[in-house]
Amino acid sequence: MKKKLFAILLSIVMVAGLLPTVAFAAENYNLYVNGEQFTSEKLSIACGEGTASYDPNTKTLTLNNATITNGGKSDESPKYGIRVVGDTDLTIKLSGTNSITLDNGGGIFADGSSDNYNIIGDGKLTINVKWDALYTLNGNISISEGAELDITSAQGCGITSYNKGIISIDGAKVAVSSYYTAASAKELEIKNNSEVVLIASADQFNAVYMGDENGAGKIEIINSKVEATSYYPALFTEGNLTVNGGEVKCTSTADGAIWTKGNILIKGGAKVTTDSKYPMGGNGSFTVEEAEIDAKN
Structure with missing residues (x-):
C-alpha cells in the first residue's frame, strides 16, 4: 500500500513537471531614462x-558615468533625458561624471501631483x-551630500518647483546658467x-524668485557662498530674506x-556685495x- 501511494505521488510530481510554466508580465515603472522605460525585467539602462x-x-535612480543623449517618452515634445510620470518621489544618486x-529637449521632468x-x-x-533643466510640477527639490550640478538651459528655466515647493541645497555645489529664472519655488x-x-x-x-500666489516666500542662506546675476533683482522673495554667515554677491x-x-x-559675519542700478531693499x-555690506549703485 505504501509503495503504491509513493508511486502515485511520484507520478503526480512528474506530470506537474511537464506542465507549462505560467508567464508573469513585466511590471512597467513610471520612469524613463535615455529614451527607455524601466521595467521589472529591465532595471539597468x-x-x-x-x-x-x-x-x-x-x-x-543611480547614474554611474551615464551619458544621456535621448529623450524619455516617445509621444512627448519636448523630450526629457529623465522623465518621471505620475505620483512618485525619486532619489537620484550620482556616481562618477554624468551628463544630460x-x-x-529638457533635463529632468516630473508632472505628478506630488x-x-x-x-x-x-x-x-x-x-x-x-528647455527646462530640472523641473517638478508639484514637489520639493533637494541637492545634498556633496552632489555637484552644472546646469545650462538655453531657452528655459534652471531649477523649478512650479507649484511652489522648497529648493534645498545642503553641502552641495550648484551652478545654473539659464535663459529664464535660474531658481524658482x-x-x-x-x-x-x-x-x-x-x-x-x-x-x-530674476536669477532667484521665491514666492506663491498667497504672497508667501523665503530665502535663507547660511554659511555658504552664493553669486546671483540677472536683469531684475538677483534675489527676490515675496517674504523674508536671511543671510547668516558666508558670502553673497548679487x-x-x-x-x-x-x-x-x-x-x-544679514548677520553672523556675512559679507554681502551688491552691484546694481538701484539700492537693495524691501x-x-x-x-x-555683525556683518559687512558693500552696496554699489
Missing part, C-alpha cells in the same frame, strides 16, 4: 559607456539642454558650505540687486548684525 540603474523598492545633453527630487552622492551631473535654503552660482540672462527676469543690470516684500536680516525692516 545603458547610457553611453555608463549606466542608469533603478531600485523600485527605494525609488532610487539634448539640443531640442513628485520630490532628492539628488545625492559625490558625483557630478552636467545638464546642457534647450516658494522657498530657497542654501546651507552647510554650499557653493552656488545662479544666472538668468533674459530681460525682466548683480542686477536694471534694478536693485536684492529686493524683498518682507524683511531683510517693504519690511532692514537689519544688519
